[in-house]
Amino acid sequence: MRLSKTIRQAIHDAAMAKAGVPEKKLAIRQRYADWAEAVRVRYVTPEVQQLVQAARDSSAAVPGFIKDRAFRFTENSAIEKANVAGQSRTVYFCGALNYNDRDDSRRSIMAPGYGGVTLTADDPLTEQLFQIDHDAEQLKAEVEQLSLSLWAVLNSCHTDTKLIELWPEAVAFIPAAEKASQPQLPALPIADLNKMIGLP
Secondary structure, three states, X not given: OEOOHHHHHHHHHHHHHXXXXXXXXXXXXXXXXXXXXXXXXXXXXXXHHHHHHHHHHOOOOOOHHHHOOOEEEOOOOEXXXXXXXXXXXXXXXXXXXXXXXXXXXXXXXXXXXXXXXEEOOOOHHHHHHHHHHHHHHHHHHHHHHHHHHHHHHHOOOOEHHHHHHHOHHHHHHOOXXXXXXXXXXXXXXXXXXXXXXXXX
16 A cells, blocks of 8 residues: 555554653643643632622722723633743633633633733742743653654655554554555465466
């Protein structure tokens, strides 16, 4: 069987899954989400929640610290630009690292707004965030290296036979549909095969 681009991609993705890459990425995302929740819990006390909710549920004047967006209900699951040891960070409660990666799994929760979070360099939450950053970068490097190694092998082979010869374990990653589509011809006795070729 010739290895098409689609088949190579399927083998690559299956090998990445076998290595646990999706789960490792999800674990990092969850750590970011847990960290964001820890920040939120610190800044949004039950008293603050009651006060904000009361202001929303009545026609009473909204307290100044709420009006200036020190606290608010999030619109896209994020704290806007938290100050972490002098670094401007956007914190997503879903664990996303950027705006395009976010989801609405934690939409409309109460959180500190713009300028509402400042963490010093010696704050345990700052140290925790930087450790997650370090682990995320390390995982990214490992994933990139694994992907490059897989493509180096896959691109060096034009057929599944050559791939299995070079990397026998790859047979487990070849899509089942591709295996099933290969015709299984009955083996000829050697004598008959030689006769067909014209050998004595």
